[in-house]
Amino acid sequence: MYKEIFSYELAEGVTEEKFLQVANRIHEVWMSKQSGFVGWEINKEENGTYTDIVYWKSKDDAKNSETTMKDIPNVQEWFSCYNAPPISSKKLEELAHFP
Secondary structure (H helix, E strand, O other): OEEEEEEEOEOOOOOHHHHHHHHHHHHHHOHHHOOOEEEEEEEEOOOOOEEEEEEEOOHHHHHHHHOOHHHOOOHHHHHOOEOOOOOEEEEEEOOOOOO
């Protein structure tokens, strides 16, 4: 399993409700259709920042999805939800999992 972790703040004027509506649309029209996509968590931290964890079957699946981002309908609406910079990211390859 491969994970991408993104931490960010919402752009000024973007409500959490609006952001989740946009994220849901992105999931439905694009992300869920990507090869190797496993899941997407959106988490809110105590300090008001957000951290997403996107799960992929492999690093290659995650990398391949990046090439199709330009094809997302109204992608600018999604990107405008984020206060960028700073968006920090980590890419993690699972070595072991202990349930």
